[in-house]
Amino acid sequence: MMLLKNKTIAIVGGGPGGLTLARLLELKGAHVKVYERDLNKDARVQGSPLDMHKESGWTALQKAAVLKAFEKNISIGADKKIIADKNAVIQFSDHEIKSGENIANQIARPEIDRGRLRKILLESLQAETVVWNSHFIAMEAQKEGWLLHFKNAPAVYADLVVAADGANSKIRPYITDIKAFYSGIVMLEINIHDAEKSAPNIYKLLNGGKIMAFGDSKCLLGGQKGSKDLGFYASFKTDESWLNNNELDYFDHAQLLEWFKTVYSGWSDTWYEIFEKATAPFIPRPIYCMPLNQTWQAMPNVTMIGDAAHVMPPFAGEGANMAMLDALELSEYLTSDQYHSLQEAISSYELSMRKRAMAAAQQSLQNGARMHAEDALSTMLNTFNK
Numbered sequence: 095m096m097l098l099k100n101k102t103i104a105i106v107g108g109g110p111g112g113l114t115l116a117r118l119l120e121l122k123g124a125h126v127k128v129y130e131r132d133l134n135k136d137a138r139v140q141g142s143p144l145d146m147h148k149e150s151g152w153t154a155l156q157k158a159a160v161l162k163a164f165e166k167n168i169s170i171g172a173d174k175k176i177i178a179d180k181n182a183v184i185q186f187s188d189h190e191i192k193s194g195e196n197i198a199n200q201i202a203r204p205e206i207d208r209g210r211l212r213k214i215l216l217e218s219l220q221a222e223t224v225v226w227n228s229h230f231i232a233m234e235a236q237k238e239g240w241l242l243h244f245k246n247a248p249a250v251y252a253d254l255v256v257a258a259d260g261a262n263s264k265i266r267p268y269i270t271d272i273k274a275f276y277s278g279i280v281m282l283e284i285n286i287h288d289a290e291k292s293a294p295n296i297y298k299l300l301n302g303g304k305i306m307a308f309g310d311s312k313c314l315l316g317g318q319k320g321s322k323d324l325g326f327y328a329s330f331k332t333d334e335s336w337l338n339n340n341e342l343d344y345f346d347h348a349q350l351l352e353w354f355k356t357v358y359s360g361w362s363d364t365w366y367e368i369f370e371k372a373t374a375p376f377i378p379r380p381i382y383c384m385p386l387n388q389t390w391q392a393m394p395n396v397t398m399i400g401d402a403a404h405v406m407p408p409f410a411g412e413g414a415n416m417a418m419l420d421a422l423e424l425s426e427y428l429t430s431d432q433y434h435s436l437q438e439a440i441s442s443y444e445l446s447m448r449k450r451a452m453a454a455a456q457q458s459l460q461n462g463a464r465m466h467a468e469d470a471l472s473t474m475l476n477t478f479n480k
């Protein structure tokens with residue numbers, strides 16, 4: 095703990111990365127605050143569920159001593175999957191092998207709802223650790239550290255700042271001006287509330303698990319979210335300019351259905367229910383990736399973890415897992431007696447993090463390319479039938 099003795103640490107962002115880091119540092123006795131822009135702990139955490147990988151997310155949870163709570167909150171069966179063609183004909187299913195007495199099979203990559211994961215991590219922290227409604231806007235050098243400025247909140251000083259504020263990090267530019275590149279893929283997010291009642295056919299098709307449908311270099315990816323809600327992504331290749339030029343009204347179901355019929359022409363009308371019964375608005379998510387060979391000079395008083403450091407496409411399910419492993423590694427480097435200065439510890443952490451993130455990003459880009467290729471269906475069937 096020598097390096098952190100009498101130091102104040104500001105983690106900006108209370109996502110999986112930031113909260114895991116706060117917990118791990120608190121366990122080591124460090125003085126930590128998390129500044130999160132959400133108004134309070136009840137802000138709804140959006141997005142698809144996360145599967146925790148044994149060697150990364152799961153290990154971080156274990157070191158954070160929250161495994162028991164995590165295991166209680168796993169979405170049992172949410173990792174069951176089917177692969178369909180564009181006609182909605184099922185070509186692969188693992189529902190049989192992941193049911194009944196085979197239930198232990200699904201513990202390999204347990205799924206958890208993002209909101210539940212946040213709750214578990216929050217409950218593990220000291221009462222005043224997270225400072226809600228703290229939207230970071232800028233910081234300036236002061237003494238050995240930084241004075242952080244927020245929208246609607248007083249400025250605070252910290253000796254060490256950790257950027258955990260996600261893909262559009264406002265702190266990253268203080269470290270490097272390297273920017274993410276567009277991957278060539280947009281994922282149009284579609285949520286269906288209470289799908290058991292509102293979209294019964296699609297709900298039955300998913301049967302509590304995930305679906306991946308491939309055809310004509312496009313995908314439809316869906317899964318159970320929380321209780322009875324479903325989340326879908328229409329994932330397709332397009333120019334970056336699509337976002338500004340498409341003239342779609344994301345609140346207009348009828349228009350989005352017409353868009354689907356045109357862009358996914360020849361796909362079965364079974365899929366139409368997703369568009370008709372969606373909870374508006376649809377959310378376009380252009381997918382970005384940090385350059386694989388990025389590098390920068392380590393600083394003595396600021397570093398980054400998670401998407402802020404290495405946003406990558408979601409096609410290998412690595413983003414949150416990497417964010418949590420970053421948290422684990424950084425907490426260990428900062429509290430190790432091996433380093434003589436914070437800059438040395440940060441530099442060693444960043445070297446290791448960049449190497450690991452590069453491999454994960456490469457895998458994510460490759461998976462993205464395979465899933466959006468002309469022969470995606472047969473490639474994916476080969477992979478899962480092995």
Ligand SMILES: Cc1cc2nc3c(=O)[nH]c(=O)nc-3n(C[C@H](O)[C@H](O)[C@H](O)COP(=O)(O)OP(=O)(O)OC[C@H]3O[C@@H](n4cnc5c(N)ncnc54)[C@H](O)[C@@H]3O)c2cc1C
Binds near residue numbers: 141
């Ligand atoms: C469609 C999709 C599917 C995905 N599926 C998976 C998956 O299955 N498995 C997986 O591991 N990963 C998945 N990911 C990736 C994963 O969501 C991210 O990698 C992960 O959330 C990154 O965690 P983080 O803590 O770095 O950042 P985030 O989760 O982005 O958290 C950042 C936090 O910082 C806060 N914040 C942002 N700006 C500020 C500011 N200026 N001031 C204060 N607070 C701020 C935000 O409110 C947020 O709480 C997926 C991503 C997408 C887009």
